[in-house]
Amino acid sequence: DIQMTQSPSSLSASVGDRVTITCRTSQNIYRSVNWYQQKPGKAPKLLIYAALTLQSGVPSRFSGSESGTEFTLTISSLQPEDFATYYCQQCYTTPVCTFGQGTKLEIK
Amino acid sequence: EVQLVESGGGLVQPGGSLRLSCAVSGFNFSNYWMTWVRQAPGTGLEWVANIRQDGDEKYYVDSVRGRFAISRDNAKNSLYLHMTSLRDEDTAVYFCARDFCGADCFGYFDYWGQGILVAVSS
Numbered sequence: 001d002i003q004m005t006q007s008p009s010s011l012s013a014s015v016g017d018r019v020t021i022t023c024r025t026s027q028n029i030y031r032s033v034n035w036y037q038q039k040p041g042k043a044p045k046l047l048i049y050a051a052l053t054l055q056s057g058v059p060s061r062f063s064g065s066e067s068g069t070e071f072t073l074t075i076s077s078l079q080p081e082d083f084a085t086y087y088c089q090q091c092y093t094t095p096v097c098t099f100g101q102g103t104k105l106e107i108k
Numbered sequence: 109e110v111q112l113v114e115s116g117g118g119l120v121q122p123g124g125s126l127r128l129s130c131a132v133s134g135f136n137f138s139n140y141w142m143t144w145v146r147q148a149p150g151t152g153l154e155w156v157a158n159i160r161q162d163g164d165e166k167y168y169v170d171s172v173r174g175r176f177a178i179s180r181d182n183a184k185n186s187l188y189l190h191m192t193s194l195r196d197e198d199t200a201v202y203f204c205a206r207d208f209c210g211a212d213c214f215g216y217f218d219y220w221g222q223g224i225l226v227a228v229s230s
Contacts, residue, residue, distance in 0.1 A: 089216070097155050
């Protein structure tokens with residue numbers, strides 16, 4: 001089984017801050033990682049797929065990167081609407097995909 | 109406009125059954141894998157099951173295999189999740205989503221329904 005470890009589990013930041021969220025995997029899974037944003041009471045929203053590719057309509061302040069078994073979601077300048085919970089997802093074991101534990105991003 | 113609308117949720121007793129439906133519009137339903145994802149109260153996302161375009165290939169998370177059945181009706185643009193032998197731990201909001209390519213590539217879930225609550229309690 002592929003283990004995914006998402007960190008941090010929560011994060012406090014201010015509008016305008018640069019924020020990074022990381023998922024580490026137990027083995028090399030190439031670029032089969034996606035990132036989602038979820039606001040309370042809403043469905044998740046796809047932000048980044050295949051580790052690097054910005055989903056259509058998603059602001060360019062969101063970006064993804066990968067280095068071996070470490071995958072990172074970066075928000076370059078936090079906006080008020082970005083405070084939410086973020087999840088990574090691996091689909092290397094497709095068609096079975098699993099999610100990370102989530103990172104709750106709160107206003108400082 | 110792409111829309112996925114779940115229905116069929118509600119309160120059910122342990123050991124009971126329920127069938128969720130997901131009505132899809134705005135894309136060619138028969139061309140895509142589809143998936144169910146759930147979220148227990150206050151917790152993270154858990155993938156539950158998915159199904160190939162023709163309905164002949166299906167996958168389940170271990171905790172529901174043998175109790176839940178995913179199906180689809182391409183003529184009706186609808187996805188289903190038939191849940192039996194329900195347990196307290198199945199209490200969750202259930203989302204249907206489009207699985208961009210399923211087993212055909214390293215996929216992702218690009219369109220989601222709003223979710224429907226299933227509560228298992230006596």
